Amino acid sequence: MSDIPKPVEWAPSPVEHIKIKSNYLRGTIAEGLKDEATGAISADDTQLIKFHGSYQQYDRDLEAERKKQKLEPLFQFMIRSRTPAGIATADQWLVFDRLADEYGNGTLKLTTRQAFQWHGVLKKNLKATMQKINSTLIDTIAACGDVNRNVMATSNEGLSPLVREVAAFAKQISDHLLPKSTAYHEIWLDNKLLTDGQTDEEPILGKTYLPRKFKIALAIPPYNDTDVFANDLGLIAIGEGDKLLGFNVAIGGGMGMTFGMEETYPRLADLIGYVDKENILKVVEEIVKLQRDYGNRENRKLARFKYTIDRLGTNVVKEIIEQRSGIRFEDVRPYEFTQNGDVLGWKKSSDGKWFLGLFVEHGRVRDTSKVQLKTALRDLARIKVCDFRLTGNQGLVLGRIEENLKPHVENILAKYNVSYGEGVSGIRKNAIACVALNTCSLAFAEAERYLPELNTKIESILKELDLTSEDILIRMTGCPNGCGRPFLGEIGLVGRAIGRYNLYLGAGFSGDRLNTLYKEMLDEEGILKELSVLLSRYANERQPGERFGDFTVRTGIVSPSQSVTVY
Template sequence: MVKSAPPTTSRKPSKVEAIKERSNSLREPVATEILQDTTHFSEDAIQILKFHGSYQQDNRDNRVKGQEKDYQFMLRTRNPGGFVPPQLFLTLDKLADEYGSNTLRVTTRQGFQMHGILKKNLKAAFAAIIKNMGSTLGACGDVNRNVMAPPAPFKNKPEYQYAWEYADNIASLLTPQTGAYYEIWLDGEMAISAEENPEVKAAREKNGTGTIFHDKEEPLYGTYYMPRKFKACVTVPGDNSIDLYSQDLTLVVITNDKEELEGFDVFAGGGLGRTHNKEETFARIADPICYVDKNDVYDLVKAIVATQRDYGDRTDRRHARLKYLIHDWGVDKFRSQVEEYFGKSLAPFKKLPEFKYHDFLGWNEQGDGKLFLGISIDNGRIKDEGDFQLKTALREIVEKYNLPIRLTPHQNLVLYDIEPKNKQAIQKILSSHGVIFEPEKIDSLVRYAMACPALPTCGLAITESERAIPGILERIRALLDKTGLPNEHFVVRMTGCPNGCARPYMAELGFVGSAPESYQVWLGGSPNQTRLALPYMERLHDNDIETQLEPIFVYFKQQRQTEETFGDFCDRMGFDAIREFAANYESQTVASPEITDDGDGLVEAMADSTTAPITEESDRQEVAIANTTTATSKNRHRVTLQDEVYDRLKEISQRQGKAMTNLVNEALLDYLKNL
């Protein structure tokens, strides 16, 4: 039943499939090239290096024409459930200073990233992480990525403990089994690690339904691994701290009246990566698939992975994620194929409560007499900068109190197992280093915002994200103050490209890099990340943020229902109504056009500040073709447009969310410059 090669198709497999086939289970050409005295790896090695947890990058800030790129490497750790033991944190803190950029970055999948590592230091960094209770294996590449779980260390809520346990176990089940990792980075020496759960080991080797290969070093992944990355999480009913709808696979813990584990509800098919101007790529939220008993959960996970492994698209990497397979097949066909690998029928999905977002910031009781503290980290960047010394403060606390850490899916950090007697001392350390630990003192826009690293190191970045979002949030806050919404907040997320690493497509207001200094704007996601946003504007230049967002905020203030959130408002009203209001609002504050039709199929646009605003109900509408100065004068300037030009202009105006006046003025100015 199981295929030992990419699925038979008339289309040629992608280049990466051949690279994986030649790699000898992720060994080559990395094993050879790591020994070479060079600053970077070959293209083939770069693809295999990802499986080991590293991306080759180029610091674009340091590019000099005619010189070699500023090659450096990002290392990403794998931390199921976000768990970071104190020994590992202190090691990473030291490595960041010794080999990296002096910062650590919490990822949106509960791991750490270190940037700025040179090739000559890469092996030493890998080895130090592995020897200090860490791993990077499978943090990148066409395999299961870091398995997420809620970061809250509630000791009196068994469902949270089950989520942690099974996040660990699923991560172990789906970890690549190749010996390449230790051969390359530890010269074949196996790291000392905890004994693997016997149930997990047995489940990985169990076959009979075609889920594994008996003749491969990788029993589950085979020669070709997965068609693309695979993302999984485990959560509890009602807790959406992990953005469950954005995952390839989500398990939701189901307990009985005695709080004993019975099984899991299963979602599948979420994913956010897409490509601009490629309509065949899209963000998608996961579907409910089934319920599975706890005794069968590992078999079901293998069945879902095997279905994607064997039927996912290996010819087009843009179409290779599980979400496209489920979209193309439909849930029923996908469920049927999973049943073949599972070996029996799937049980019906159980009813779940509404999911809510939680960030677990501030001081909380664990339920066992100890405390945990959630610390907000702007965009996940742990650094020392001026009077703000978060990196130093965390190192001092972890060294002194030997505290474990849970990284959160929102790029924050939880210190836990804190003795109550140490609370004041920990607060003093944080305060003395300029670290705010009271969530109520953090601007709510900042608290719920996320951004990806983007420029200068990410090779996919089109524009800024992490470096841009602090200033943009300040401008949004000022705009909310101006429009009479001083206490309002909503989920803002930003990425430098459409891959969606900071999950902007689930935000109430999402910015997605589309051109230098410009973003696609998404609106209407849920504050609890249970609904996809939709694209509102194709390209918004950084300079136009206030102009374009102000009318939306004014409309929100005027038409919102009691306690309605911004995302819910945008979803309820719809974009046609928002765009109509925005067009009228801008025409009232800049120029109000008067429109006539000369009867010969030509539309005349005249600027006059005394005319009424245009509405969508007009038979034939147009905007004033004039700048602000002209529009506020008594003069009128006629410009005729052919019907086809008018229709095209209107279409672009609606798609980009820009007033037609602005579009025409921009086009004419560009044309006149070239005369």
């Protein structure tokens, strides 16, 4: 092996200083929760509370009016669950549904990382909400912050006999990389776990945790429904029949960038080899520890694992992992991804249970005048006919349904006008949008609240071109941080200002190629004008079976961007 470089001694960023003096993530959160003079917590604690699974936010729609009235912003908190592979029981769903009404804004948000989010929780209700989530045996530890986030995995057992074992690996990895600090249990659950003289230790994450967030996803070919290459660490399951053998390992993916900073960029993960399943946990641990030791702790915009890899070189990082773990990577095993969207409708698993993929527009579970989704799912949970499985595309799978109960499930869904894909256009069912306004402080523009309306107008264009049923990946975010993985959309729309978006084209349909910037600062009229021309060309000039993203690259509309590299 070549000489391994030593970790850099970084000048700690302000957030690093907050972590250093936090006493293992305690800070003054407990005291701040008791302060009734404000709906907020201290600036330092807003960083630390992320590690506990919550973000402090405020309602930006009311900001100007509250300023006029000389009131502080309407501070509220978002809470996010840690649910490896996105699996929840019927009993857990009922509690989560009730909490949305009791303490939140009445809706449940299903995220692009297979987690639940509750929005609009006031500080005075924060602790009670956390306790009730924990009462279900699901927690929020490390759902946010500079740690390993929720571990994703394919959840629909109707797609592969490997799903259950791969999901178990996701949970094992999540539990293994969990912070060992007892601060969470002390602050939220009133558990005094440490005796006098004892101190916390973090053998994997370290005293100051990771330089930035770290994301892991597992996928089972041919379905890349977790967008495995968009993650810091991606594990591609390799099986033989119904037997899981191991994983191809991909490192260095990440979607975030900053406008005006060329040194920031989206990146797809590099494939560095194959590891047997018996050794994968050790390799995962050493990869996380490598980022802990080598990641940039001075500039948070350059602190993700992708920048560590590009600074050191992929081959050097691979050598460090092998040296530290004592495990040599084998050559990448053959695999093929064909799509990264959800499979809707009924699928039967190898053990005879049925799984039903539902369309949930942008993951927002609520009742409207047309569709009473929240009520329908509550009724299904009450009779315990299924479990509930979140997807990486903000979708939902009703799982482990007995064959004789399928008609009963269909009747309940029909009663409340809930669709599982029939009649939904190809662009709408493949759409992803981040929350953006009105609660995300980073958003420059709308996303979740606007994309359904925009899709209706795009559908008019598609109908004229006889493309309504064509699957096209469209993704919209309110900023370039990448929560909705916009740079993997065949059509990507990234907010620049209210009503203005950058348009990206040309991503691969299976998530193995990034898109390319096509036009900047388009308003709605500009977006529809450009898409009308592009989709018309696609309808008339495409080759048989050609995807829209591939078409825009082949015809030179955009130049091909980065694709997955094998080392």
